[in-house]
Amino acid sequence: MKTYISLSGFDASQIVSLIVKYGIEGGDRIVLIRPEEERDSRGELTVQAVRDLSRQIDSRIDLQIHRVDHRDFEGMVVSLKDLLEGSEGQVFANLSGGPREIFLAFTIACLSHPLKIFRATNFSDIERCLNEIELPNIAAVLEEKQKRILNDVLESQPTTISEIARRLGISESTVSRQVARLADLKALEISPTGKTKEIRITLTGKILL
Structure with missing residues (x-):
């Protein structure tokens, strides 16, 4: 089982690239991170585009929206940390796109649990492609x-x-x-x-x- 967790902004191409690169099938899960308050309809259009694609591939793919309060930074970090901890199977974390406030909180959550993440990716705005990145395990304590x-x-x-x-x-x-x-x-x-x-x-x- 694969769990794809991605920030979701106004461009669905990075999420599509993630799915194409690693593959997806029935029983897998996509989690899109969005703010609690939607102030721009383009965000909903991105979610709908991903939903339509997942249904075309396999109706058994589970698409979920994880809402966070962009005004509560500490709450976002904890919520996203809990999301990572509760994710099953191979976890793919896409660190690109979405509101900057949420991007920073998600990055901190990922850095606090690098061993939970099977693959971390970042979408290049310059090269327009998805790249794998290595998340350092900065929480480790060494002898x-x-x-x-x-x-x-x-x-x-x-x-x-x-x-x-x-x-x-x-x-x-x-x-x-x-x-x-x-x-x-x-x-x-x-x-x-x-x-x-x-x-x-x-x-x-x-x-x-």
């Missing part, structure tokens, strides 16, 4: 040993577990365990290369340092 490993990888990447262990004077089993934890936090990326695994630092890892 000192994990920071040492991140610093070592940053200075020597791509590297391996045995090389990290040798440079830091730590057992390979300890490094392997900590690297796995850092990969779970999205701070490190592990890529199989032949019989070895190359390790690189991610945006999350750089921010946490």
Whole structure:
């Protein structure tokens, strides 16, 4: 099951691009984020365009509108955080479009739950295309040993577990365990290369340092 969560402004093309890029079928869900008070009919036209498209693809696609009060910033962040936490299946979060006030609140909600999101995207107004973006896990708290490993990888990447262990004077089993934890936090990326695994630092890892 896929759950698509997207800000919704006056242009349906970014939402359509999201659906086309990753595919959608009966049982999947689309959640469009809109303000409680609609002051421009173009917003409703966008919602209707997405509704018409989803019905053409499969009538079992569930389209929902998540309303937030644009005047209550804290309330928006909490509401959108709860929306993410309650979403099922693979969650796709589109960080583009919609009112600026809601965009900022949704971005904060996504940054607070990056491990909940399967794919994050952003629609480029310049190139008119949908791009995948990496959300850093800025909420993670690292141990000192994990920071040492991140610093070592940053200075020597791509590297391996045995090389990290040798440079830091730590057992390979300890490094392997900590690297796995850092990969779970999205701070490190592990890529199989032949019989070895190359390790690189991610945006999350750089921010946490």
